Amino acid sequence: MQKSLFLALAGVTGIAVTATAWAQNAPGGNAANGKMLFEHVGCYQCHGFAGQGGAAGPKLVPALEFEPFALQLRMPRQLMPPYSPQALSDQQVADIHAFVKSLPGPVNRANVPLLQ
């Protein structure tokens, strides 16, 4: 989608407003519910169950801060499909964020001969 058109749309649907509002008060998230949602709403499809990334999407670990994370969901930078507030409430986004934050980082390569 062309960026200008997208921004216009975002304005109409109030997405941009929501994103700004978040900047002030990020809701606390429930990681267990976030895990369920991560799989249920398709994040795993492109980012992997472990947020490790792959051909269809970048790795999510280490997690972005909440604001850019939420902004990416509402107004993806590029090819990621958008998740509107209708599809995913602010609280649900916060839950997913909490889950992504809880994901382990990379394995310590020093202990993995195949990765040395």
Add this chain to the structure above:
Amino acid sequence: MSGSDKQPRIERRQFLKGAAAAGPALAAASLVSPQAAQAAQTPAGAAAPATMAVREQHPPGTGQPLAPGYVVGGDHMTDCLRALDIEYVASCPGSTFRGFQESIINYGGNKKPEFLTALHEDSSVHFAMGYAKITGKPMAAMIHGVVGVQHASMAIYNAFGDQVPVYIIAGNLLSEWGRRPGAEAAHSSTDQAQMVRDYIKWDEQPTTLRDFSNAAARCYEAAVSGAPGPVMLTADADMQEEAIHEDHKADLRLPKIGRRIPASADSGTVQELATMLCNAENPVLSLDRYGNNDKSIPLMVELAEALQAPVIDTRGRMNFPNRHPLNVSDIGGPYLRNADVVLAVEPRDLFGMVMALDDEDVRTPRPRIGQNTKVVRLGISHTSQKPNYGGSQRYAPADLDIQADAQGTMPALIEAVKRMAKPNFAARGERIANQTKNLLERAKAEAAYGWDASPISTARLCAEIWDQIKNEEYTVPTETNFLSSWPQRLWVMDKYYNFLGRSGGWGVGYNSAAAIGAALANKPHGRVTVALAGDGDFMMAPGVIWTAAHHQIPILFVIHNNRGYHQETMHLQRMANRRNRAVTTADIGTTIKDPNMDFAMMAKSMGVYSEGPVSNPVDLRPAIQRALAVVKRGEPAVLDIVAQPR
């Protein structure tokens, strides 16, 4: 039919007319003495018949054997395949070629060509694709009249799109005279190649045995010449079953194929191209359907090194060593954008090489090259394209279009470039090498994410396999993009047979079947074939592993089991999100679970060693080890790996 004019053939109708007039006695007599039959309907003293339609000679139920002194059309057809050096005939049997099949087995001794039992016509053609990508030679796929063609059509489309020579032989019952009602009638056609003519290079339907060898040769030539591709030779059942007197068999010529020298560019053009490349500040080599044999890669390395230019391997074939310092395939974007000259080598689709189109709701082509980039196309891979199907994408012009075989042109081009090489090339090469030297390290760092995850990460899966085959000669005959291209990122790939490119028509079902054909071709070389097939791909034709078991074709067959048609799950997700509807339903109709498939059990049911489902990454290593031991014994082994989607 006899090649001799002094030995007139009894035309089938004429013979029947005579037989009907003379009654059953004549039919019986003709078995013992074809001359008697001839005598009954031709003037006294006429010569012996050269051929007879066997069907009339032996009406069903009479059980009379072929008269002594006669051979059959199928024998001649078998000789033709042998003359064309066709080693295998992959086939799901059908009565429209029973006369040919029986000849291959009993007359030819089932050696060169040898029958490969396939469980679907689509598999036969895909086997032939995998085989041809290793050997450069066509394998025959013998398919039943009409219905076999229909089944085979997608694989034929793949072969056409991928420019792989496949020699398709279709049975038929051209004459309605002797066709029985029911299946025989339904499996006959006046022009069955019409179904696939948009995506085959040539087809023939000879109507006499005399014409068969020419038709067979012409098809072969079309399959392997220029941009290769599939061809279809229709072998009429009556001709297969037609009797020929032994005295006349020698009159039927055999096809002869001479040496082929591909067209290379003339010296002036080579000089012009070399000048462009050497005068360019930032030349880029972009390779598609180039690497087809053991000379391809060494030549391209020589050219790239002479120029010290970056190389993008689009992976339409194995084109360039993945660890070469000039290989920028995974970081090619900036190189293309800054290029002043792009040499597009054997591109099937030039548009896709120089333009991108993202999956957005308003789609605007995005140039991948700069405004002033000059594009030179060197190759013939676009020349077999036909209208109607979209394989060639949008039209994209080249500034200079050199319609010559790229590999054939390579020696002269290398020499010309070397003559004009400039001292500053070395610095360019160093800059590139600086950018590529960390790629492996970066890949390993990324592979560390999700390393211990279950389902198993595709990086872990590929790293574990590599660790156990890294000292082998090997082939990955399957596409790797659904595995996030980890083999290209983690392994060493530098032989043309290390990787075989893509399906050509994006028709799912290619990978699993083509892998078996490649493994067959690898068998005499002792190479390990490692198929990495999607669960969806595998389920399009799971019977292919039975063929591997039956024919003792060694292959490590790894199923990348993400329990679904994952590519489509993502598409559905995109649609739902875009439409701002439920985002939780993308699994409906796109996943293969509930119940889960048990691929190991499926493999066992076909006599194939198997393990799985393996979902704990620590179980991978021993499972691969055991499976490889089976493969080393010369047998197939299946591993069902429950893995991350990409």
